[in-house]
Amino acid sequence: MEPEFPLAGELAAVFAGTSGLLLSAEAVHTALRLITSVAVETFPNNAGAGVTLLDPDGVLITAAATDAQVERADALQYERGRGPCMTAWEEHRVVHVPDVTRDERWPEWSGAVGATGVRAVLSAPLVAGARSLGAIKVYAHEAEVFGAREEHLLTMYAAQAATLLLHLRTAEDARRISDDLKHALRARDVVSLAKGVLMARHGVSERTAFLMLADSARDKGATIGQTAERLIAPRPGG
DSSP: OOOSOTTHHHHHHHHHHHGGGTTSTTHHHHHHHHHHHHHHHHSTTOOEEEEEEEOTTSOEEEEEESSHHHHHHHHHHHHHTOSHHHHHHHHTSOEEESOTTTOOSSHHHHHHHHTTTOOEEEEEEEEETTEEEEEEEEEESSTTOOOHHHHHHHHHHHHHHHHHHHHHHHHHHHHHHHHHHHHHHHHHHHHHHHHHHHHHHHOOOHHHHHHHHHHHHHHHTOOHHHHHHHHHSOOTTO
16 A cells, blocks of 8 residues: 655654754754655656745745756746746745746746746645745746646645744754854853953952953953953963
8 A cells, every 4th residue: 555655764864864963053954855765756857846935034045956947947036026936935835837938827937937848837735833034946847747646746845844944943043042042151251251341450440440341341342251351361470
């Protein structure tokens, strides 16, 4: 009996391949490359696959693509503000274009992408819970190569891929917050130590020591943290 989700094993391999990278800056990029590679190997007669995501500024970008033609086909959508991948993302549904030369939903994009050699497109939204992360798509050079089975397959794959990406992003956010907190605590400790040095050196109160740091920072055009770092740094030959 054929499994309900034939890509389960391949996607499990993607998880395994990135499990040791959850706190790495390359984790999401690595996962995206694996996701698009699996898509290319799974869908027959395709011309490449890609993933569209929102960047930190809320702009749609091609975060991963198997080749330059995928990037160009995507760019034509972004330039025109319309297309199958953008519609899949916005409407949270699979969008199938059996033949771009006969599709009338996005005439400007269809005409432009047809000139690149793309004839068919299948795109599914990357939705995890209530979050729409973007869309995954496969292109083809021949019309009518994708059917109902491929639509279902890409829908299931997109759901699992979205869960993976959300997990990686959550881990990356946690790492970034942890790093920011460490930096903040380090800065606080440095300032406290510098105040202690000034209090001992000049016999002043904690408040006066802080004001001395602030005045010095202003005179040097630096932050209080930078001034404190210089104050407590070991002196050459000291």
